[in-house]
Amino acid sequence: MSDIKIFTTGGTIDKVYYDAKSDFQIGDPQIEPILQEAGVTLSFEVQSLLRKDSLEMTDEDRARVREAVQQDSHQRILITHGTDTMIDTALALGDCADKTVVLTGAMQPARFRITDAVFNVGFALGVAMSHPAGVYVAMNGQVFDPRKSVKNRAEGRFEASQ
Known part of the structure; x- marks a missing residue:
């Protein structure tokens, strides 16, 4: 068995923009090229669960993610996810606390020359391999408890909530 299981759900980390006037599309998961480079x-296994912008994720999608985490035999799981509703999915995973589950994503697509994706993925991998069982959000060099954090859209970062 591999050291860690990685589930991908889409989000900005996997977005593709064809030109300034086109809509984005969620492309192939970028996690394997990031980790290889x-x-x-x-050792890791990657399974694509969804290819959605997180704003389009439904409760059924979150249930699918939760079921995949619960059914998987790995104790350490990394999930790439869109940042807008990452907290919602992390909260939906609250009953998976017997495993170490870390959600991460990016504010800029991994395909961009300047992106936070590479750092966030590496950081989240370290969190997944070193933290005890629980559900975490790992973004921009910080680890957040999803029950006590929010995305600050204006600043483009996650923060502890008051």
Whole structure:
């Protein structure tokens, strides 16, 4: 069995923009190229669950993610996810606390020359491999408890909630 299971759900990290006037599309998951280019030596398995902008995710989609996490035999799981509703999905995973589950994403697509995707994925992988069982959001060098955090859309970052 691999060291970690990675589920992809879409979001900005996997977005493709064809030109300034076109709509985006969710492309192929970018997690494998990111990890390969980074020289990650852990063994991992990737499974694509969804290819959606997180604003389009439904309660049924979150249930599908929760079921995949619960049914998987891995104890360490990383989920790439759109940032707008990442907290919602993390909260839906609250009953998966017997595993270490980390959600991460990006504010800029992984395909862009300047992106936070590579850093966020590497950081989240480290969190998944080093933290005890629980559900976490790992973004921009910080680990958040989804029950006590929010996305600050104006600043483009996650923060602890008051």
